[in-house]
Each structure stands twice: as structure tokens, then as C-alpha cells.
Amino acid sequence: MKSFLLTVMCSIWFFASWAQPNIIPKPTQMLVAKGEWTLGAKTKIGAPADAKWTKVAEMLAGQINKASGYAVKTVKGKGDITFALSSDTSLGEEGYRLLVTPKGVTIQAQTAKGAFYGVQSLLQLLPVEIFSPAVVNNVKWKVPYVTIKDVPRYAYRGLMLDVGRHFMPLDFVRKYIDLIALHKQNQFHWHLTEDQGWRIEIKKYPELTTIGSKRKETMKGHYGDHKYDGKPYGGFYTQAEIKEVLQYAEDRFVNVIPEIELPGHALAALAAYPQLGNNPDKIYEVGTKWGVYDDVYMPREETFKFLEDVLTEVIDLFPSKYIHIGGDECPKTQWKESRFAQDLIKKENLKDEHGLQSYVIKRVDKFITSKGRRMIGWDEILEGGLSPNATVMSWRGTEGGIAAAKERHDVIMTPNNFVYLDHYQADAKTQPIAIGGFTDLAESYSYDPTPKELSAEEAKHILGVQGNVWTEYMKTPSYVEYMVWPRAIALAEVAWTPTDKKDFADFSKRMEIHKKRLDYLGVNYFGAPINNKFEYAWPEKK
Secondary structure (H helix, E strand, O other): OHHHHHHHHHHOOOEOOOOOOOOOOOOOEEEEEEEEEEOOOOOEEEEOOOHHHHHHHHHHHHHHHHHHOOOOEEEEOOOOEEEEEOOOHHHOOOOEEEEEEOOEEEEEEOOHHHHHHHHHHHHHHOOHHHHOOOOOOOOOOEEEEEEEEEOOOOOEEEEEEEOOOOOOOHHHHHHHHHHHHHOOOOEEEEEOEEOOEEOEOOOOOOHHHHOOOEEOOOEEOOHHHOEEOOOOEEOOEOHHHHHHHHHHHHHOOOEEEEEEEEOOOOHHHHHHOHHHEOOOOOOOOOOOOOOOOOOOEOOOHHHHHHHHHHHHHHHHHOOOOEEEEEOOOOOOHHHHHOHHHHHHHHHOOOOOHHHHHHHHHHHHHHHHHHOOOEEEEEHHHHOOOOOOOOEEEEOOOOHHHHHHHHOOOOEEEOOHHHHEOOEEOOOHHHOOOOOEEEOOHHHHHHOOOOOOOOOHHHHOOEEEEEEEOOOOOOOOHHHHHHHHOOHHHHHHHHHHOOHHHOOHHHHHHHHHHHHHHHHHOOOOOOOOOOOOOOOOOOOOOO
16 A cells, blocks of 8 residues: 555655545545646557457547547557556456556556456546537546546446346347446346246247247236236347347446246246146246246256256356356245145155255256356245355345355345335335335445454355346336436445445535436436436336
8 A cells, every 4th residue: 555655646746635536436545636637639549459458448439539529549559548457466357547647547457357447437537528429519528637546345246137027128238238337337137037028039948938928918006906008018039139238248348147037937938838837737828917926837857957958058148157047936835735746855855845946946056067157046045955056146135145154155145125226216106106115325325235244254255236126117228227327326336345435425426427427328317307207107218
């Protein structure tokens, strides 16, 4: 730390009490000097002769040129803005140094990923117009003299999107990834299968999409309303489309984690392949109401073969180290009534139906592990005994995460009272319909993902935090945006910034500037100027 400060003092003429830049998430260390460097039409961006570093430089040049009308070019080596490989191992894979002096801008990192996060901070040091999708005239493109050293608090910084309840078009999925990357999050959890719709093409089982991706109608309002819209609904992604999304995410250093639900939340799959259910003679239909269905997979060998075939295609498609299998909200009613299930419980010497769920999860975990991947499941996978290689997402509060970490299992914290972005964020009387609950911006920001109950060694198993976005009541992309941001931005700072640097009043001030960036990006965040109606069928922005 002392040597870092000495370097800073030698690099910049003098430091003063100066207005702090509005960067979100807040950097780990930042010193500001009086003065500004000006980006001009002849500015050059230099980068190492490496494809990934060059790509980062080109993305920066592209955004500058789009907003300024300049023709900023990239070069190999040194430029007015220079990307440089750092020998500082404390930066890790995702950290960076950013130095702005009268001579220009330098971004140092150990990897192109770290350099990319340095770019996100540099963009936020520029006037907010830098995020404009079209040329903005009469802007002085100045950057304050600043020295930043920035390293994330957690390795896992995620945002989930459920497309099972309401399908989201590809252009919005790409926008979602853009916003994840802007806020230095690195995981996109894509919830692809549900009772109400199967959204991923599986070539070996085409009826998963020809049948399972469509429902005859959709529930309107809350449960007690008993209303339906009478309109057929559907949608799915082809494997070719998913590959396009994966490349888009990779270019922005976002890992995409697919979720294939089992053994519950499987009604859409059972509608396509009823022989996998507990009553093969039953006529299953894709779910039309929200909530939990009793219809779950029957753990026959035929079912395991189906699940392994599906997961094989998913694993071949997604490069992610993690594969999410759900494992939550699996009713045991049908297993209790099934002679086959009860015989299997006796045969495998299982304690009960919870043990049977654990049996299913462990078999799937073994298969995923054999493919060189890691399994993630919701905290219900703790019931009946946790699979040896599983990573737990703790959503029903923090208890599941604490229990898993104490057993030395990796954990991603997603407790619903802090990170569920389908909750109301203001008085329900003033808001479009939501599932319920209340989580405002301050509550999301207040969350600390590392439980105090854990020892220092146990705490190492807390990988990070994730915001969850369930779309029962989010019919359109603009509705999702309204519910997700800015609460997801608060969670991005929770995941990145050291606890002692967090301050909600300071964050709120920075958000006032940041909202102007979101306006240029066309984000329909809570309180955005483009909000115009609070209703279920949220209107698309033209």
C-alpha cells in the first residue's frame, strides 16, 4: 500500500480535496488530483498484440466513436490511452489499475478481463454522453486526473433471468448481458426450463420445444383472482441462437450458466414426454398458472437416460464450469403414492422421499462431474444429504448457505429478502403487479453476503452473491428493466466493493449521475423518464 501511494504521488503533480468521480461499483482505492486530460479526435488506443486485449481496445474505440463522432483508432503498443500487462499479482484475474495524467490514460491488468473492467471505469470517468447510441455534439471529452487500484471482493457476481415463465427476445438478452458487464458482474444465470415453458432446443428430444415451449394461456393477476388471458403463449431459443449469445457474453467476459430444472418444475417436459412422469397414462399440459405443481420426474432409468442426454447437449453447448440443475420446490406427493418410488427407496436403503430426491441429485451430480463440470443447485439439495461436489445457491434466507459452508461446500448467496428483484420496491398500490414481498434499493444495498456465523476458513466458501429475477409478472423486457435496475446495481456494488468503502448515501448520490448513463442506454429503470404506465402488460418502448 505504501509503495502504491508513493508511485501515485510521483506520477501526479499534486493531490487535493477534489470531487470524487461517480464510478459504480465504487473502486477499492481511488485518489483524485486537480486537473483533466482531454480525449480528442486524434487519440489513439494502444494495446498488447493479443486478440483478447485488442478486442477490449476495439470495444472502447467503438463506444468513443459512436458517441463523439471521432475516428479513434487502435494501435499495437503505446497510445494516448494505453493498455498494459501488469506484473502485480495482487490484481488477480479481474483487478486493474487506472492512471490518468497530463500524458494520457494507462490501464494495467494481468488479463484482458481486468482491462475490460478498467474500461468500464474509464467510461464512467468521461461525461455521461459517452453512453449515447448516436453522436452528441459540443461535449468536451475530459477525464479527471485519477489513480485507481481496483479488485473485486467476490469472484462470483451474478444476475439471473428466468425466461421459463415469460420468454425474452434475443436483443433483450444481449442488453441484459451488456448491463451485467457495465456493472462489473461476471455471471449470467439463464433459467431455461420451467413448468410453464421449456426454452432451449434439445435436438435429441424435439418435442421439448414443439410441445413443451407452448402453453394454451397464462394466469392473470394473483392466485386468488382465478383469471386467465385465453391467449396461447410460447417461445424458445435454438442452439444456434444460444451460441450467438454465448459469444456475445464471452466478448464481455460474462460467463453464462444454464439452468435445467429437476426433479421438480418439470411439467413442460412431462407434457412433451409423459412417460417420464409418475403417471405415464396422464395427459400433461404445460403449466398455465404460477406456483408449484405436484408433477415431477419419476426416477426410472429411462428418466435418468433422458436427463443425461439433455445435459450432454447442454454441456456441449455451454462452456460454463457450472451447470445449474434447480433442485428446488420438488413436492413428494407423487413419490409417496408411487409403488415404484417406494420400492426404490427400500432398494437403495434411503430414509424417505427427501432421501430419494438426494439420490436423484447425487446421480445427476456424478454425471455432470464425469463431464468435467460442477453442479449448482438451490438450497433444497441439502435435504436428504448434500451431493459431494455440489455448489449451493442459498435462497430461502441464509441458513442453507451457512450449513453448506460449514460442510466445506461452495456457496452463492441469493437470500430472497435481499436479492429477489421480483419483490415490490415501493408501495404496492403505486406499482405494477409483482409477486409480493418488499425489497427496496436500500435493503438490497445493505446486504453482506458473508454470514457472521462462519469462521474465516468457512467464509472462504462464500463465492459471492447473485440477484434473482423471476418473471411470473414480468411480461415484457421493459417490465423486467423496471424491476431489476437500479436494485441490481446495488447488488453489483455489494459484490465488488469492500465493506468499509460502502455507504448508501454516497451510492445514492452516484446513482443520480449513473441514471443519466442508463437514460442514454435506454434502460427503463425504476423512476426512469420513459416510465409511463404501471400495468401488467408493460408497454414496449418504441
